[in-house]
Amino acid sequence: MKRTDHDKLFKQLLQVFFLEFLELFFPEVLNYLDKDSIVFLDKEIFSDITSGERRELDLVAKAKFLGKEAFFLIHLENQSEARGTFNRRMFRYFSMLLDLHELPIYPIAIFSYDEPKRPESNSYQVAFPDFTVLSFNYRVIQLNQLNWRDFVNKPNAIASALMAKMEIKSTERAKVKLECLRLLATLKLDRAKMQLISGFVDTYLKLNAQELEIFRQEIDQIIPTEKEQVMQIVTSWMEDGIQQGLQQGLQQGKKEGLQQGKKDGELALILRLVKKRFGAVNRTIETKIEGLSLEKLEELGEALFDFTSEKDLANWVEKVG
Numbered sequence: 001m002k003r004t005d006h007d008k009l010f011k012q013l014l015q016v017f018f019l020e021f022l023e024l025f026f027p028e029v030l031n032y033l034d035k036d037s038i039v040f041l042d043k044e045i046f047s048d049i050t051s052g053e054r055r056e057l058d059l060v061a062k063a064k065f066l067g068k069e070a071f072f073l074i075h076l077e078n079q080s081e082a083r084g085t086f087n088r089r090m091f092r093y094f095s096m097l098l099d100l101h102e103l104p105i106y107p108i109a110i111f112s113y114d115e116p117k118r119p120e121s122n123s124y125q126v127a128f129p130d131f132t133v134l135s136f137n138y139r140v141i142q143l144n145q146l147n148w149r150d151f152v153n154k155p156n157a158i159a160s161a162l163m164a165k166m167e168i169k170s171t172e173r174a175k176v177k178l179e180c181l182r183l184l185a186t187l188k189l190d191r192a193k194m195q196l197i198s199g200f201v202d203t204y205l206k207l208n209a210q211e212l213e214i215f216r217q218e219i220d221q222i223i224p225t226e227k228e229q230v231m232q233i234v235t236s237w238m239e240d241g242i243q244q245g246l247q248q249g250l251q252q253g254k255k256e257g258l259q260q261g262k263k264d265g266e267l268a269l270i271l272r273l274v275k276k277r278f279g280a281v282n283r284t285i286e287t288k289i290e291g292l293s294l295e296k297l298e299e300l301g302e303a304l305f306d307f308t309s310e311k312d313l314a315n316w317v318e319k320v321g
Helices: 006-016 020-027 029-032 086-101 156-166 171-184 191-204 209-221 223-278 283-290 296-305 309-320
Strands: 045-048 053-055 059-065 072-079 103-109 123-127 132-137 138-143
Touching: 006 020, 006 059, 006 156, 006 191, 020 156, 029 138, 029 209, 053 059, 053 209, 072 086, 072 209, 086 103, 086 123, 086 171, 156 171, 171 191, 171 209, 209 223, 223 296, 223 309, 283 309, 296 309
Parallel strands: 072 103, 103 138
Antiparallel strands: 045 053, 059 072, 123 132
């Protein structure tokens, strides 16, 4: 099973619904941000000294202050795993961005993991008993500290997606999935944006058989107009899932077809070599050769030149078959 790229998934969601994210969590920023000026910087990459790797920042947006010819950056960094040195890394990214662009930076960390649920730090400090050398602060959104019920009535695309990653009791998973889709249905988004959010929700709220039954029962209890809208979304993602499955099947079939073609070619070559070396061989030996895997056929092709008789061939095939 393909591993979910959480950072990529969050980056795509946040980039498409960037203003909605700010509106939901940092509405005060919208008071001084020129909404029409936003440009996302392409692949801000720095060397992470701690891990010894090159790291691409999740999302960096450049925007103008409203009514001014001055710019600033907004850095969003998603953290899908708990790490003790994250605050230091946020400061390092801040310093590198500041050095590179020489613009004010508004840093935001999004903690999207399920565990642990302890509150995360929102600062990095270097201090001595007699004075503080550095006090770096950043904004924090820790999803497992947020109650999904506080967002269910907010007409916001990001809310409809991120509820799937908030604090959810095991008995509420089916209900939360339905509420995500009910909220999504009210937003009247275009198909591509709706698919992005419904796919996000489906990734993080995959229901088991029992939960699916509860989900169906919950759908039956909502009013007909809402039910129709929700079912359109469910039908849409089911169709997308079927289409994706078909595409994967075709790709797999193509791959298997290539493998089979290679095996057939190898088999034909081996049989020609056998016939040229030993003449017509016993049909039992030939049948066993036809049943060999591609790997074993390739081994036989190399071993064939060491055989001095049909008996040597028969012994080899018997041994590996």
